[in-house]
Amino acid sequence: MNKLVARQRLVMTFTFFSMFFGAGNLIFPPFVGAQAGSATIPAAIGFIVSAVGLPILGVLAVTFAGGFDKLAGRVSPKFALFLGVAIMLTIGPCFAIPRTATTSFEMMVAPFVPSSYSWLAQLVYSLVFFALAFLFAQHPEKLSKV
Known part of the structure; x- marks a missing residue:
């Protein structure tokens, strides 16, 4: 497995941040929090799991499989x-x-x-x-x- 040097890690960090953080991640969470009312904590957990957790798990799955072609190619x-x-x-x-x-x-x-x-x-x-x-x-x- 190749190790990334510090500069490559920094570039990857900014790349993933720019891919996953958009206006929806800036505007939507406060709106969800306001609409959730007394259920703010479960709403925040659901938002974090769906908007942060699942995309990161997707990236990890593709990475550990050795690329998208290898992951999806397991089916055909x-x-x-x-x-x-x-x-x-x-x-x-x-x-x-x-x-x-x-x-x-x-x-x-x-x-x-x-x-x-x-x-x-x-x-x-x-x-x-x-x-x-x-x-x-x-x-x-x-x-x-x-």
Whole structure:
């Protein structure tokens, strides 16, 4: 087993933190706590298990198995391919990508648009949002130039 040097461990730590900590982990726990009322302790335990424990156990399972292909390949190679594609689609196009436009729309635009035109405003906003994101992604070096 390869040992990681201190710099590699630091990079891995920041990588996992950035993967698992998002706006939902900043906004959702106080909301759950407020909604839980007198059941705050069980709600906190459930949130920690589901939002922290299960993802870490998933990473450990893949690590100890020697990689995702080896873990899922224990069922069959076709299953490994299907599961890998399903995970990538779920993480990206099915959940994360639509949520980026929806969240920013709800925070910036929705309060100023009549509810009868909300669907149209969200459609236009999403098209502009993703067009700009695509343009910025084509030349990321230009974002850091002054």
